[in-house]
Amino acid sequence: MKAWQLTGFGLDALRLNDIPDPSPAQGEVLVQVHAVSLNYRDKLLMDGGYNPRLEFPITQGADACGTVVGLGPGTSRFRLGDRVLTQYATHWVDGPAQGKESLYTLGNVYPGALAKYLVLREQALVMAPAHLSDEEAATLPCAGVTAWQALIEKGGLRAGDTVLLQGTGGVSLFGLQIAHSVGATTIVTSSSDQKLERVVQMGADETINYTRTPEWDKEALELTGKRGVDHILEVVGGENLAQSLRALRPEGQISIIGVLESTDARLPMFTAIQKQAVIRGISTGPRVALERFLQKYEALGLYPAVDAVYDFKDAHAAYQHLDAGPFGKVVIRVA
Incomplete structure (x- = not known):
């Protein structure tokens, strides 16, 4: 499958590579990725300021919306066809922070979502709000739960x-x-x-x-x-x-x-x-906080500010738009 991977620091090192198709193991879910939203953290990662010891190559993108197309053994939270979002802090389900929640993120420690398919443990996924498009829904996980955690939860x-x-x-x-x-x-x-x-x-x-x-x-x-x-x-x-x-x-x-x-x-x-x-x-929030935020967002019928949507092949332009300072979010349409 195709995936946008960092092969070194800098935008020139972001390459569209062919990599093996993933398959879900015990407790994991296979997601066909529809859209990926960029965060300022993605720029920091690319510039070497977020994790100077980043291991290359690594697929980029943490916030994604997609459809469940495969279930590994022992999974129970989702069914085939469910539309889901990634949880930014993949190991943080509930409870107070222990200090390492922001380490276990996609595009950093784990392969990211800027690819045709993504495998992720089922505990790191949530249902997407039904009233939003894939591109709109992909903007919610990191930025949305961060604001919610800061203002409401804490x-x-x-x-x-x-x-x-x-x-x-x-x-x-x-x-x-x-x-x-x-x-x-x-x-x-x-x-x-x-x-x-x-x-x-x-x-x-x-x-x-x-x-x-x-x-x-x-x-x-x-x-x-x-x-x-x-x-x-x-x-x-x-x-x-x-x-x-x-x-x-x-x-x-x-x-x-x-x-x-x-x-x-x-x-x-x-x-x-x-x-x-x-x-x-504030370093985002746990999955349960994201779920509470999404429930409120859907109940109020709110829509995020999406400044631009780029095609999968135009990832470089999307990152340049992010660097320029968008009004709201920049999204890459994957499928």
Whole structure:
């Protein structure tokens, strides 16, 4: 079968190779892949910043939607023909994090989904929402459950809370939808007025262009009547974390999710102590959290923001689009 594999670091090392067809073993499921959604993690993997010891060649792509076409011995969760999604943290089914959940992911430790077929243990798959297309459904596993884990499972988001969402990537836009669905007030930051206009159409209450307003934290305080923001999805890292802390209300929560600017940050400790801030790292969530998120998403009839869909042969162009900063998600149609 055909599969897009990294043979080294860099986009030029992403090759369309012929590899053997997989077959399911004990407890495994064979999935015909229909669509794969790209995450910023996929760019980090390609650039060598996520796992410098990545073993080559390895098939890429973690988030996928497909159809069950084969069942290994001892499987019971799915039937032939079921439409399924991959669970990003393949070993994390339920319970609190133990520290290694983000290691066992597709395209990193295990062969990824950017191929015609995928074999995965049945515990790492969930049913896809019926109201979404394959391309739409493929966007949900990593970015969707990350926002859900940060705001709902860990954050305890309630109606009347204020949520600040940074940028218009997948996690931030899913966070916008989740916050809006529970009656929270939302503030979205971006350097693009065009993108800010689009988030208003999605329900954002306030927007800040951080290019025109570099001290966006002060603007966020003004928008909350000097009270501060209850929840912040921090996807930038670096010096941005200090601004997030200054924009936070006392005992507010910052979910550290991304490292767009830098993997390191300098934290104003006195401000953190004075505000009694809760700063929590979020590395997606367990499968049961993904299932709860999908149930809510389907019940509300929500649809993800898909910026572009590329054909399987155009994977290089899809990765370039990801690198340029899409509005929402970039998807590759496999079958």
